[in-house]
Amino acid sequence: MATVLADTKRLAMTDFKGKVDPDWCPGCGDFGVLAAVQKALVDLQIPNHNVVTISGIGCSSNFPGFINTYGMHTLHGRALAVATGVKLANHELTVLVTGGDGDGFGIGGNHFVHSMRRNVDLLYIVMDNQIYGLTTGQTSPTSRLGMKTKSMPFGNIEAPVNPISMALAAGATFVARGFSGDQKHLTDLIKQGIRHEGFSFLDVFSPCVTYNHDNTYQWFRPRVKKLEDDSSYDAANWLSAMEKSLLWDDEIPIGRFFERTDVPSLHAAEPVLTAGPLLRGETRIPPDVARSFVEELM
Numbered sequence: 022m023a024t025v026l027a028d029t030k031r032l033a034m035t036d037f038k039g040k041v042d043p044d045w046c047p048g049c050g051d052f053g054v055l056a057a058v059q060k061a062l063v064d065l066q067i068p069n070h071n072v073v074t075i076s077g078i079g080c081s082s083n084f085p086g087f088i089n090t091y092g093m094h095t096l097h098g099r100a101l102a103v104a105t106g107v108k109l110a111n112h113e114l115t116v117l118v119t120g121g122d123g124d125g126f127g128i129g130g131n132h133f134v135h136s137m138r139r140n141v142d143l144l145y146i147v148m149d150n151q152i153y154g155l156t157t158g159q160t161s162p163t164s165r166l167g168m169k170t171k172s173m174p175f176g177n178i179e180a181p182v183n184p185i186s187m188a189l190a191a192g193a194t195f196v197a198r199g200f201s202g203d204q205k206h207l208t209d210l211i212k213q214g215i216r217h218e219g220f221s222f223l224d225v226f227s228p229c230v231t232y233n234h235d236n237t238y239q240w241f242r243p244r245v246k247k248l249e250d251d252s253s254y255d256a257a258n259w260l261s262a263m264e265k266s267l268l269w270d271d272e273i274p275i276g277r278f279f280e281r282t283d284v285p286s287l288h289a290a291e292p293v294l295t296a297g298p299l300l301r302g303e304t305r306i307p308p309d310v311a312r313s314f315v316e317e318l319m
């Protein structure tokens with residue numbers, strides 16, 4: 022879905038710097054995600070005005086304020102619904118959705134599943150810190166069993182969701198996982214996700230250094246293993262992806278789990294949009310049609 026820069030000025034990292042500096046805690050994993058997204062946009066040379074960054078509510082969802090693109094900071098769990106509208110209004114835009122595990126897999130779980138089955142052409146980046154950061158440390162849908170938090174001081178009694186398996190089951194056509202402690206790898210996954218035509222899901226381990234003392238950089242580092250390092254791994258094989266998605270604890274795969282390119286995205290399948298984005302066409306109802314419609318209702 023990437024568009025290419027038309028004029029001769031080469032975009033640099035500073036072009037994507039937002040007007041507001043991030044207010045995340047020093048060391049928050051979200052800094053790494055922001056830098057990787059900016060680097061990916063520079064590498065792909067996508068003009069700022071062709072990118073829309075849309076979020077819900079949470080520390081991670083403050084993201085659109087920190088990057089120089091168009092953006093919308095919407096409601097908790099509703100970013101994908103707004104992003105679907107943006108993409109269908111103008112499918113020439115590069116649409117990025119950025120948010121947290123609580124936002125996307127809890128309150129927004131319904132939109133998560135349905136946006137994937139619809140194959141909406143956007144990149145959804147979840148900064149997955151396994152906790153509610155903004156509201157100061159409650160259990161989230163990805164908190165591990167037994168984890169002690171403010172809302173579950175005796176330990177989490179609810180089994181966590183597996184976002185990668187969920188995405189595969191719901192029909193996402195690009196499914197990947199990154200780690201904010203590995204910038205180069207993460208940037209590459211973001212570029213792949215932007216280029217993919219269809220729903221790209223990227224779950225990123227993005228440690229909350231203030232409220233999650235279980236899933237830290239030190240905890241992840243020896244465990245994450247890149248799928249790309251196994252030359253026999255075939256990302257076109259859905260069953261292999263599902264099997265890999267179940268690995269946890271000693272070995273946690275990161276990288277591109279799955280990609281298929283034979284499913285049309287929602288806007289490509291929509292007959293009304295075959296002539297181009299709505300904004301270029303005649304969207305006004307002709308006066309005689311409007312009049313007869315009103316008369317019919319009277």
Ligand SMILES: Cc1ncc(C[n+]2csc(CCOP(=O)(O)OP(=O)(O)O)c2C)c(N)n1
Nearest residue numbers: 078079080081097121122123124153154155
């Ligand atoms: C409808 C609604 N319910 C609850 C809240 C309170 N709330 C704001 S952010 C948040 C959770 C944030 O967690 P996550 O999405 O994981 O983001 P993080 O802060 O960890 O990046 C909650 C419960 C809200 N803003 N709106």
Ligand code: SF4
Nearest residue numbers: 046049080154229230
């Ligand atoms: S509370 Fe956690 S998620 Fe929020 S900014 Fe601080 S470190 Fe990041």
Ligand SMILES: [Mg+2]
Nearest residue numbers: 121122150152
């Ligand atoms: Mg969170």
